[in-house]
Amino acid sequence: MFLVEDNNITMTKGDSGFFTVKLSNGDGSEYIVADGDKITFAVKKKKESFCNVVLEKRGEVIVFEKQDTEKIPSGEYVYDITLEKGTNERRTVAEGKFILRKAVHNFE
Numbered sequence: 001m002f003l004v005e006d007n008n009i010t011m012t013k014g015d016s017g018f019f020t021v022k023l024s025n026g027d028g029s030e031y032i033v034a035d036g037d038k039i040t041f042a043v044k045k046k047k048e049s050f051c052n053v054v055l056e057k058r059g060e061v062i063v064f065e066k067q068d069t070e071k072i073p074s075g076e077y078v079y080d081i082t083l084e085k086g087t088n089e090r091r092t093v094a095e096g097k098f099i100l101r102k103a104v105h106n107f108e
Contacts, residue, residue: 002064007096009079013103014070018063021081023093033060036086043072043079043098055098074102 002017003010011017021039023031033039041062043055054072057063080095 001101007094008099009096010099010101011064011069012101013072013074014066015103016064016066018061020061021059021093023083031083034086038084040082040084041079042082043077045077047078047080047095069100072100074100076100 001010001012002015004019009019021041023033023039025031039058039060041057042053045052045054054077055068057068077098077100078095079098081093082090083093084090
């Protein structure tokens with residue numbers, strides 16, 4: 001299972017999935033990612049923690065392969081998506097819960 005709903009992501013350990021990061025400007029128009037821009041998706045144990053990253057992906061399309069989550073303990077995490085522009089300006093563009101559920105198949 002892979003579900004993105006209301007900025008929350010729920011998935012089953014070992015499953016695959018993907019989503020595309022869509023960004024907008026302050027006026028609501030689409031932001032076009034420029035050369036030198038970096039988009040980072042990071043899953044952490046707690047929102048306040050910068051060092052407890054359990055999963056990190058980069059790019060406009062965030063792809064989860066089965067091996068990405070097989071070894072992460074099931075539970076509720078938080079994630080954020082940041083945009084770092086080539087000018088070193090950094091913005092958090094999304095955040096939410098990342099819920100990793102146990103699979104019926106044996107990964108634990």
